[in-house]
Amino acid sequence: MEPSNLPGPDIRLARLARVAGLPATWPPTHDFLHRLAEGTGLRTHDLLLVADLPVPATAWLFDGTAGASSSLVSHALDLTDSGRRELRTRARSMTAPEGTLAPWQPRPYEQYPPGFGSLLLRMLALRNLNWSGTAKVMCLMSGVCKAATTIGAVGRGTKPLDAEMLDGFAATLGTPVAVLAELTGVRPSAAPRDPGPEVVATASLIWEVRHLTWDQEAELSAYAQELAGS
Structure with a gap:
């Protein structure tokens, strides 16, 4: 480690x-x-x-079966700017039914030692993204495609952060690579892949849907598909 x-x-x-x-x-x-x-x-x-x-404790209330899906993220990335704004507006108008969310309980393998990797994974946990969800979303949003176990290894400190992973985390969080480079001290690549406006908007959508249920997120994904076809 x-x-x-x-x-x-x-x-x-x-x-x-x-x-x-x-x-x-x-x-x-x-x-x-x-x-x-x-x-x-x-x-x-x-x-x-x-x-x-x-x-705040309310920030950790989730539907453990939900989280931004590959379908929702893929559709959002394909939309126009106005379509993504409409999708985020719809997401903000939705509220999970009472009693459907529960406090996040980290699994034993999600108990991380101190480090920048664990800090980034806890930021993603605030978005209701586990290792698998992060790996899928990161691949779609940044082109940095890693196994879920690799994401977990970054959190556990058994795989160090590098320039490529920095690009992936920056896109998933919707922040410039320079921000994470300054925070972590990791040298970015010579040509860092800063998130484009469609990626930043999709990262905002991921934030908006963090407290929705699986059914609500599926409904939102279907709505995104409708927007893409209109």
Whole structure:
């Protein structure tokens, strides 16, 4: 296993503040985290993980059988900009029926040692993406196609982050490669594959559907297919 190279939370936030062009603030205020989210493309909840601060319990409520499917992501990527906006609007209007979501319970193999790999996988867990879901979505969104076990190995620290994986995680999270490179200290490739607008919009959709049920996500995928054919 790779030894952890994870610096303290204040240093991690300072790195992100640097890439966002903001003065570092510790401890972070709500306003600072909001501006940092705008400047990096990450979510405020992602930044709470970076800062080792509590994430609201409601953020971890999911339908364990759901999560952004290959079908939904594939359809979203194929839509026009207006189609993707309409799809995200539909997703935001949907609410899971009462009692259908449950707190996320990490499986034993999802108990990670400290490290940037585990930090990134916990960000994806906030999106209701497990190893398999991440592998499928990452392949569609970035062209970085890895086995689910490889994704898990990054979280466990048995496979180090490299430039290729950095491209894949950046696309899946909808953030520029430079943001993750600055955070993790991993040198990006000479020509990093920054997410295009269709990928960033699809990453936003993944965030919107994280608290939906399997049935709702299937309904949304069917709606995306309708939009593609209209």
